[in-house]
Amino acid sequence: MGSSANRTEIIKRRYERIAKYYDLMESLMESSGGKRWRKMLWSEVSGNTILEAGIGTGSNILYYPEGKNIYGIDFSPKMVEISKDKAKRYGKNVDIRVMDIENLEFNDSTFDAIVTSCVFCSVPDPIKGLKELKRVLKNDGKLFMLEHVRSKKLILGTLMDILNPLTVNTWGANINRDTVKNLKISGFKILKEENLALDIMKLIIAGK
Template identity: 75%
Template sequence: MKSVINMNKNDIIKKRYNRVAKYYDLMEGLMESSGGKTWRKKLWSLVKGDTILEAGVGTGNNIEMYPDGKKIFAIDFASKMVEIAKEKAKKYGKDVDIRIMDIENLEFPDKTFDAIVTSCVFCSVPDPVKGLLELKRVLKDDGRLYMLEHVRSKKIIIGTLMDLLNPITVAAWGANINRDTVENLRKAGFNIFKEENLALDIMKLFIVGK
């Protein structure tokens, strides 16, 4: 029964992201102007490895930051987002294999990647622990998962406000703004090597591994 419920949630969220795909960059504009692009540049400056996966490429706002000379894959479950990301890959001249794929059911063999990168992705994964376990599966034993994610604030007033607003953001485009990603990483069995607050305790940068 649970798998059916998750499948339905996946379909609902996928439709929402496909619906907003052509407006997504405009919607992201506020975060970009508030430090988003700087945070993403910092994230990508830390990435090491020859085989890299961006899980949740969205409309491809990170593609211009991809390092050259690496084997890079990028996935997203929303086909409309993937179409825009492919156009950006052409625009920036980046050699990247972009595929439609669900982060909860990856089609890659075990221990494929040296590095996996996510950027504001785990707010919208229906079952975040299942998604993290899949990333762990395809990550090499000495690989690293690099994450830029917004999480629920531990500050009482801010955290409560995020809880109140969460049904609105989920209904609008499928994003949960009150996820406890630190706890989800621990549930998935990851070791947290770096956890840095970028904006209060809401926007965080993580480096984790097995």
């Protein structure tokens, strides 16, 4: 697919194309556990300055804690506009910006906590993206993730490998990423790993 920059542009265009349909596409996951998982994710989050990396259409905004300095970034301008509208609707004060997770425009050690949900299936270079998150996270900060990953079960994992080219070419999402392994490669320490749906959907907490 070419360089990381080219891959990012290709995937961004795919998300721009589906932005107005994205919530509808996600509705099945939301009704079958997604809302509960998001609430669980945010119940774990602590700290005063928080970044949601990959805010998308703002599915997590409803669960943001009050009285915190919260930033949200996404590389899709159309999704950012939708998330800004949701923040206004829910009465949440959020600084939402168009930004690439692989090239964050924040200083080192800015955030007490960083949150992602179903993001690292789409980051073209997940190691680069994770290292950027590690850079802007404070030394005692934590990364909170709700992510779907490749199953370790032989049949299910193989099926995910077979279907992956279809999902990547349709909307840019890899369904067979090993995000726990990528976290370790990027220098994070796994503090918690909890399976929420088989071994595909996980709640992960990591530190520096």
